[in-house]
Structure formats: C-alpha cells, structure tokens
Amino acid sequence: MADPIDSYLDELERSLNLPSAERAAIREEIASHLHDERSSLITEGLEPAAAATEAIRRQGDAPALGQALTQARQTRRALLVAAGAGTWAAAGAAVRAWILGVAAVVATLLAIGLAAAILTRGGTSGSWLIEDAGWYSAVGATTFLVAAWAAGRMFVTVAARESHRPAGWIRPWIALFGGIVVAWLALVWLRVPQNLASVLVLGSVPVCFALAALTGSDRPILRTRLARRAGLALFATMAFGLPILAFAGTTPVATSLSAVGSGPYASMQAMLHALGFDMAGRLLVQEPDFGDESWSASNGVATISVGNAGAITAQWHDLRIEAWRALLDTGGLDRSSPDPIATAPVSVTAGDALVGSIRVDGVRGVSQFMIVLTGVAPDGQRDFLTSLGGTNTTFNGSALDWLRAP
Numbered sequence: 001m002a003d004p005i006d007s008y009l010d011e012l013e014r015s016l017n018l019p020s021a022e023r024a025a026i027r028e029e030i031a032s033h034l035h036d037e038r039s040s041l042i043t044e045g046l047e048p049a050a051a052a053t054e055a056i057r058r059q060g061d062a063p064a065l066g067q068a069l070t071q072a073r074q075t076r077r078a079l080l081v082a083a084g085a086g087t088w089a090a091a092g093a094a095v096r097a098w099i100l101g102v103a104a105v106v107a108t109l110l111a112i113g114l115a116a117a118i119l120t121r122g123g124t125s126g127s128w129l130i131e132d133a134g135w136y137s138a139v140g141a142t143t144f145l146v147a148a149w150a151a152g153r154m155f156v157t158v159a160a161r162e163s164h165r166p167a168g169w170i171r172p173w174i175a176l177f178g179g180i181v182v183a184w185l186a187l188v189w190l191r192v193p194q195n196l197a198s199v200l201v202l203g204s205v206p207v208c209f210a211l212a213a214l215t216g217s218d219r220p221i222l223r224t225r226l227a228r229r230a231g232l233a234l235f236a237t238m239a240f241g242l243p244i245l246a247f248a249g250t251t252p253v254a255t256s257l258s259a260v261g262s263g264p265y266a267s268m269q270a271m272l273h274a275l276g277f278d279m280a281g282r283l284l285v286q287e288p289d290f291g292d293e294s295w296s297a298s299n300g301v302a303t304i305s306v307g308n309a310g311a312i313t314a315q316w317h318d319l320r321i322e323a324w325r326a327l328l329d330t331g332g333l334d335r336s337s338p339d340p341i342a343t344a345p346v347s348v349t350a351g352d353a354l355v356g357s358i359r360v361d362g363v364r365g366v367s368q369f370m371i372v373l374t375g376v377a378p379d380g381q382r383d384f385l386t387s388l389g390g391t392n393t394t395f396n397g398s399a400l401d402w403l404r405a406p
Contacts, residue, residue: 004048004052005034008062015066018073019160019218026069034059073164082163086174097150101143109139132367133394134195141186141201148182148205152212160218175204175213182206186399193394194402195365202399272384275332279386280322280340281374288312288385290369295371295388299359300396302371304346304388306354310360313354316375316383319346323360326390333370341366341406346373361396363372364405368392 004207009027015394017022034055041051155174160167183206190202265271269283277283291307306312312319323342325334341363346356360369370390376382395402 004049005031005038008034008056011062012066012272015063015070016283017070017166017169018164021161021219022073022164030059030065042223052244070096070164071168078163080169082159082161082165085162085195086159088153088156090151090168090178093149093154094147098143101146104146105139105143112236118142121377132195132392133193134198137192137194137198138201139193141198141205144186144205145208148209149212151182152178152209152363153216156213156216157218157220161220167216170251171216175210178213179206181208188398188400191398191401193361193396194399195395199399199402248384275330276335277333277372277384277387279333279335279338279384280324280372282377283384288315290386293386293388297360297391297393299395300359301357302360302369303357304355304373306346306386306388307352309348309352309354312375312385313348316377316385318342318382320353320374321346321356321358321373321388322374323358323369324372325366326368328368328370328390328392334346334368362394362405364402366393366395 009031012030013023013027032353034052035400036056037058038051041054042048046054062268098291124240152174155178156167159170159174163170185201186205192198209271265274267285269285272278272283289308290312293304293306295302295304297303302323320343322340325337326332326341327334342358342360344356344358346354349355354373357369359373360366368390369392373385373388373390374382375385395405397405
C-alpha cells in the first residue's frame with residue numbers, strides 16, 4: 001500500500017504555486033517533520049498506519065497549507081526585490097556572454113584571416129577590402145545575440161527565485177518589458193555604421209532576448225567544467241587577437257578617384273558629360289578660376305573651401321555644395337541616382353573663400369560619393385561649377401535612423 005505521507009506530500013506539492021526548487025525544499029522540510037511526528041506517535045504506542053494518519057491530521061489540510069505557504073512568500077516586496085535582482089543578474093550574464101561572444105568572433109575572424117593569407121600566399125588573387133563599415137557592425141552585433149540570450153535566461157531564473165513565483169508566471173512579463181528595453185538599446189540608442197545586414201542582426205537582438213525569456217526555467221543555471229575551460233580558452237584568444245582586429249577595424253578605408261574615364265574626349269564638356277556631371281547642372285565651356293581648392297571628410301561630414309569667392313559670387317548666386325553617388329573607379333557620378341544625396345549652402349569668409357560643410361552619411365546604400373559645387377546663373381539655370389573630390393562612406397546612426405532614412 002502507498003505511504004499516506006507520500007500521498008499527502010504529493011498533494012501538498014501540487015498546491016504550491018512556487019518555483020520547482022522551492023517546492024522541493026518545502027516538501028523535504030514537511031516530510032521530515034511528518035516522519036519525526038509519526039516516529040514520536042509510534043513511540044507513544046500507536047500503530048504505524050494510525051501514527052501516519054494522526055501526523056497528517058495535525059499538519060493540516062494539504063491544499064490549504066500549500067496556499068498559505070505560497071501566499072506568505074509571494075509578497076509585493078518580493079516582486080520588487082525580484083525586479084532589481086533579476087535586472088542586475090541579467091546585466092552581469094549579458095556582459096559575461098558578450099565577452100565570450102567577442103572571443104568567439106575574434107577566433108573566427110583570425111581563422112578567416114589566416115585562411116586568406118594562405119590563399120594569397122598560394123597565388124590566389126582578389127580583393128579583401130571591405131569599404132562598407134556596416135559589415136563590421138553586423139559582425140559585431142552577433143555578439144549581442146549571445147548576450148541577449150544569456151540575459152533573458154538569467155533574468156527568468158533569478159526573478160522566479162526572488163519573487164517565489166514559477167517561471168511560467170513571470171516569463172511573459174520579462175519577455176515583454178525586457179524585450180522593449182533591449183529593443184530600445186539595440187535599435188534606437190546604439191549608433192554605429194549601418195547597412196541592411198547590421199539592421200537585421202540588431203533587430204534580432206530583442207527577439208533573441210524574448211525567446212530566451214519565454215523558454216527560461218526557474219532551475220539554477222550551472223556551468224560545467226568543460227564550459228568554464230572553453231570560456232577561458234576563448235577569453236585568451238580574445239586577449240591576443242582583439243588588439244589586432246581593433247587596429248584593422250578602426251583604420252579608415254579610403255577609396256581615391258581613379259584616372260578620368262576611358263577617353264579620349266573631344267572637349268572638356270564631352271568628358272564631363274561622359275562622367276555624369278551634367279546631372280548636377282549645365283556644363284560650362286570653361287571652368288572659372290577658383291584659386292585654392294581643398295576638401296576633407298571626417299566623421300560623416302565633408303568640408304570644402306574654394307578661393308576667389310568675389311569673382312564667383314559676381315557671376316552666380318544660390319551657391320551650394322552637393323553630395324552625389326559616385327563611381328570612383330571611373331571618377332564620375334552614378335547616373336542610376338539622378339538626384340544629390342545631400343545639399344548645403346556655402347558662405348563667403350573674410351579671406352575671399354567659399355566654405356561649407358555637408359553630411360554624407362545619412363542616406364542608405366551609399367558607399368561612394370563625390371562633392372560638387374553648383375550655382376545659379378543670371379538666366380536662372382543652375383550651372384555645374386567644379387568637382388572637389390570624393391571617397392567612400394557608410395550610413396551612420398541607429399537602426400531606426402537607417403529605416404527612416406531615404
């Protein structure tokens with residue numbers, strides 16, 4: 001026959017709306033008390049079956065006891081403690097997982113770099129240059145996926161333990177509110193070079209957190225000895241390889257203009273037309289004398305300076321600099337994009353120079369640009385005055401900015 005104490009304990013455990021570890025601990029504590037009580041009653045002369053029944057009677061109704069024990073633990077204060085402890089534990093887990101993710105990415109990139117070096121050494125030709133910095137962001141953002149998963153799982157485990165509630169009760173709330181916070185961090189707060197790949201990876205970060213939370217458990221997360229050794233190995237790899245990759249990743253990539261077109265051309269106007277500069281304005285028979293010309297690009301902003309401002313403003317008004325999509329291998333503008341990606345006015349300095357600046361990292365899909373100067377002639381037509389130079393660029397901002405950008 002089944003032990004009545006075991007049946008009582010089973011019923012009690014089913015009535016406890018608590019995490020599994022806490023239910024097991026309460027069952028063990030009540031079982032110890034009932035067995036001690038039964039032994040005491042047997043010593044007093046009762047039969048074992050009668051002693052077990054009496055011990056259970058003295059303990060009280062199992063469902064009522066389970067409900068009372070649950071309510072005593074599930075207080076509002078416990079929820080507040082759980083929110084703070086869960087957030088802190090999730091942040092710590094995210095940092096640790098992110099470090100391991102970075103180490104794994106470093107190891108992978110080092111292996112790819114070694115393979116590329118071997119292929120090059122063996123006579124394989126090709127270009128290994130990545131001009132679109134958004135790809136660096138996409139690769140780096142994969143480490144956030146690991147961090148988000150670890151954070152979601154740890155949040156559920158710690159919050160369930162501290163709130164004295166089963167994982168199934170708190171998982172949806174953590175997935176919802178935690179997912180919103182993670183989405184804000186990944187898609188709005190983080191501002192890096194972006195392309196479609198980086199936006200997709202960053203958009204997956206809150207999804208990864210939510211999935212981790214929805215599948216989380218209230219059981220403690222244990223790390224095996226093998227996992228600890230693997231983590232140390234990855235960390236050692238990161239310590240060695242990260243400075244190398246950081247140097248390579250932060251080195252600016254600059255593409256210079258090539259020799260002009262394929263030629264030969266019958267005139268300067270024919271050359272400018274072949275290179276697409278007629279999209280910027282009417283082509284002049286002869287370019288004006290601009291004196292000293294200079295331009296530079298830094299942090300997504302191109303700055304220009306053109307001399308002989310007095311003579312230029314005497315012939316043209318509404319002067320502005322324009323950034324156009326470019327084909328730098330030919331030295332011309334991209335005819336598939338008939339409008340400038342950005343425009344900005346210029347001003348005249350006391351030193352008789354035209355100066356201006358324009359942001360060139362605010363349009364999606366632009367990898368190469370060129371700066372031109374245009375002005376409106378007395379007859380009302382806009383003239384192309386000169387090309388100042390160009391290089392490569394990448395959209396910079398948040399993932400949300402990228403989605404909103406033209």
